[in-house]
Amino acid sequence: MAGNGNTDGEFSFSAAAARDALPRITTEKGAKSTTSSDVCHDDTASRGNFQTIDQLHSLQKKRSAPTTPLKEGGGVVMGTSGPTTPVSGESMLQSVSASLASLTRETGPKLIRGDPTSAAKVAHVPQTPTSVPAADVSDSSLKFTHVLHNLSPAELYEQAIKYEKGSFVTSTGALATLSGAKTGRSPKDKRVVKDETTASELWWGKGSPNIEMDEQSFLVNRERAVDYLNSLDKVFVNDQYLNWDPENRIKVRIVSARAYHSLFMHNMCIRATPEELENFGTPDFTIYNAGKFPCNRFTHYMTSSTSVDINLGRREMVILGTQYAGEMKKGLFGVMHYLMPKRKILSLHSGCNMGKDGDVALFFGLSGTGKTTLSTDHNRYLIGDDEHCWSETGVSNIEGGCYAKCIDLSREKEPDIWNAIKFGTVLENVVFDEHTREVDYTDKSVTENTRAAYPIEYIPNSKIPCVGPHPKNVILLACDAFGVLPPVSKLDLAQTMYHFISGYTALVAGTEEGVKEPKATFSACFGAAFIMLHPTKYAAMLAEKMQAQGATGWLVNTGWSGGSYGSGSRIKLAYTRKIIDAIHSGSLLNATYQKTEIFGLEIPNEVEGVPSEILEPMNAWEDKVAYKDTLLKLAGLFRNNFETFTSHKIGEDGKLTEEILAAGPNF
Ligand SMILES: Nc1ncnc2c1ncn2[C@@H]1O[C@H](COP(=O)(O)OP(=O)(O)O)[C@@H](O)[C@H]1O
Numbered sequence: 001m002a003g004n005g006n007t008d009g010e011f012s013f014s015a016a017a018a019r020d021a022l023p024r025i026t027t028e029k030g031a032k033s034t035t036s037s038d039v040c041h042d043d044t045a046s047r048g049n050f051q052t053i054d055q056l057h058s059l060q061k062k063r064s065a066p067t068t069p070l071k072e073g074g075g076v077v078m079g080t081s082g083p084t085t086p087v088s089g090e091s092m093l094q095s096v097s098a099s100l101a102s103l104t105r106e107t108g109p110k111l112i113r114g115d116p117t118s119a120a121k122v123a124h125v126p127q128t129p130t131s132v133p134a135a136d137v138s139d140s141s142l143k144f145t146h147v148l149h150n151l152s153p154a155e156l157y158e159q160a161i162k163y164e165k166g167s168f169v170t171s172t173g174a175l176a177t178l179s180g181a182k183t184g185r186s187p188k189d190k191r192v193v194k195d196e197t198t199a200s201e202l203w204w205g206k207g208s209p210n211i212e213m214d215e216q217s218f219l220v221n222r223e224r225a226v227d228y229l230n231s232l233d234k235v236f237v238n239d240q241y242l243n244w245d246p247e248n249r250i251k252v253r254i255v256s257a258r259a260y261h262s263l264f265m266h267n268m269c270i271r272a273t274p275e276e277l278e279n280f281g282t283p284d285f286t287i288y289n290a291g292k293f294p295c296n297r298f299t300h301y302m303t304s305s306t307s308v309d310i311n312l313g314r315r316e317m318v319i320l321g322t323q324y325a326g327e328m329k330k331g332l333f334g335v336m337h338y339l340m341p342k343r344k345i346l347s348l349h350s351g352c353n354m355g356k357d358g359d360v361a362l363f364f365g366l367s368g369t370g371k372t373t374l375s376t377d378h379n380r381y382l383i384g385d386d387e388h389c390w391s392e393t394g395v396s397n398i399e400g401g402c403y404a405k406c407i408d409l410s411r412e413k414e415p416d417i418w419n420a421i422k423f424g425t426v427l428e429n430v431v432f433d434e435h436t437r438e439v440d441y442t443d444k445s446v447t448e449n450t451r452a453a454y455p456i457e458y459i460p461n462s463k464i465p466c467v468g469p470h471p472k473n474v475i476l477l478a479c480d481a482f483g484v485l486p487p488v489s490k491l492d493l494a495q496t497m498y499h500f501i502s503g504y505t506a507l508v509a510g511t512e513e514g515v516k517e518p519k520a521t522f523s524a525c526f527g528a529a530f531i532m533l534h535p536t537k538y539a540a541m542l543a544e545k546m547q548a549q550g551a552t553g554w555l556v557n558t559g560w561s562g563g564s565y566g567s568g569s570r571i572k573l574a575y576t577r578k579i580i581d582a583i584h585s586g587s588l589l590n591a592t593y594q595k596t597e598i599f600g601l602e603i604p605n606e607v608e609g610v611p612s613e614i615l616e617p618m619n620a621w622e623d624k625v626a627y628k629d630t631l632l633k634l635a636g637l638f639r640n641n642f643e644t645f646t647s648h649k650i651g652e653d654g655k656l657t658e659e660i661l662a663a664g665p666n667f
Pocket residue numbers: 365366367368369370371372373374385404405406407558559570571572573574576
């Protein structure tokens with residue numbers, strides 16, 4: 001409150017105010033504390049228009065833009081008889097009612113805008129006589145479901161904190177949440193509907209992430225999710241966009257049970273302006289996220305209580321039995337991997353940034369290899385950290401936010417990500433001090449996969465709109481826990497394709513359970529879990545685009561050096577950044593190179609700011625015999641993995657295919 005010395009002249013305490021007398025308040029315009037009279041002025045004149053405490057409270061919340069929810073007087077009921085009160089937002093309720101309609105009963109649910117706890121609003125909802133025959137009347141058709149449509153982050157915070165156990169505000173203002181039993185994705189529980197179209201279009205069988213389900217089983221799961229959502233007092237609905245390329249933008253609707261999920265998608269998808277929302281219309285794709293509500297093991301194709309089901313024909317996705325929010329964003333990514341190639345646009349599991357001079361780099365890599373960390377670069381514009389499209393005109397981010405791993409996050413090493421963890425950011429599964437609410441980023445008690453989801457504009461040098469010209473550098477990231485791949489090598493086109501199709505990394509899982517062997521993972525296109533078509537389809541498009549644009553491929557090992565996990569150590573992030581800097585600046589392109597044995601990789605003799613002795617991995621190993629054994633072991637794993645792809649042609653002529661096969665390890 002204003003005290004002595006307030007020079008605004010609005011309120012001031014009398015300078016003469018003594019301890020034995022209450023300070024006098026003056027509201028005279030321009031009154032100076034030193035010159036104010038000793039008369040106590042009543043402030044009735046400047047008071048707002050309220051006579052009671054309730055009226056005062058009603059003033060606290062200002063009416064917002066037409067599309068903002070939780071508007072007073074929005075008591076519209078949607079159901080069997082349609083809307084009764086024509087107000088703005090009516091078409092939204094109609095549209096959501098259609099989304100949530102049961103496929104086995106005649107009616108859509110009765111929907112009301114707003115929070116069920118604001119009793120007054122519910123009481124004033126006009127009752128609508130139902131036109132459904134008496135036999136069809138059920139308890140579910142009598143109840144209302146409140147729709148919390150595109151709530152703001154502040155409203156979602158309040159919902160989460162009031163109603164979702166495990167929701168807290170951290171010391172920097174982020175919303176800490178728990179994702180429940182699942183703290184990562186469940187790829188084994190992913191199902192894709194196999195119908196006439198998808199049977200021939202998609203990649204099925206060995207190595208494919210697409211495990212089939214039939215339409216009927218999908219509908220059973222869909223109904224299960226819809227019934228669960230309609231049984232709740234309230235559901236959250238997000239209407240948003242995917243893809244910053246305006247010509248290839250996709251409208252998505254996410255229906256979920258938790259404020260945490262709604263805020264997560266608010267951050268991760270592209271946020272619509274009020275005008276866009278007004279004319280949103282029918283979504284192109286809808287997610288029904290029933291979260292903790294499980295699937296039914298008696299349903300055909302179900303092998304656990306979790307199911308993530310994609311139906312491309314119906315343009316729908318159903319989530320049952322997992323609350324891990326990443327399922328939603330990565331599920332939609334899968335959809336883009338189907339829709340975009342149909343339009344001759346390549347979808348990429350990569351980060352992307354751009355230099356001051358407009359040079360664009362892509363960062364491919366499996367989870368935990370550094371896409372988010374390295375694309376977030378203080379000296380470059382961030383286009384996106386995880387999902388992109390490469391079209392005839394250049395690159396575009398699919399998302400509106402970033403999803404950073406935050407285990408061992410430090411302010412010094414990753415200042416931009418650190419500073420993005422503030423009000424509005426969802427912090428998943430982190431541990432914090434119960435009193436100060438300060439997060440301990442080293443704590444793995446809940447999971448190693450702690451995450452922060454924030455809107456991309458929380459990164460100061462993000463490029464909005466998130467689009468850029470054609471890439472100049474294509475960087476393949478591999479976290480090689482065997483420690484035999486060079487920190488950086490320059491690839492020719494065939495090698496780039498070989499490593500893109502292989503999609504290698506070797507993270508060490510469960511480090512807390514003692515020393516474990518590194519485990520090689522091969523995931524085609526550095527994202528097999530999300531691709532829909534055969535990997536060679538994406539690879540052919542990448543080859544064609546890289547060739548046309550003259551882009552250079554690079555392989556960067558963000559993993560171990562001087563030995564495998566256990567004896568060597570992870571390459572310092574600072575060194576990897578120097579390597580990436582040299583790629584961006586063009587200086588590495590002009591360095592002198594030597595070729596490694598077995599993998600035939602071109603490695604530079606020097607990189608500014610990086611000790612030269614680590615550039616050739618063998619030099620960094622003390623035990624040269626162990627190095628050679630490990631190198632051969634990894635080469636064997638690469639060769640075995642690639643066998644599935646040897647019979648597939650890439651591009652028009654078979655020539656590149658042969659070159660790609662020859663670009664693998666030679667021993
Ligand atoms: N040399 C390095 N290069 C990149 N990341 C590193 C390196 N050393 C350690 N890290 C850590 O590895 C993790 C990479 O994760 P992230 O960037 O989120 O991967 P992705 O986005 O590909 O899933 C981060 O926690 C980062 O701090």
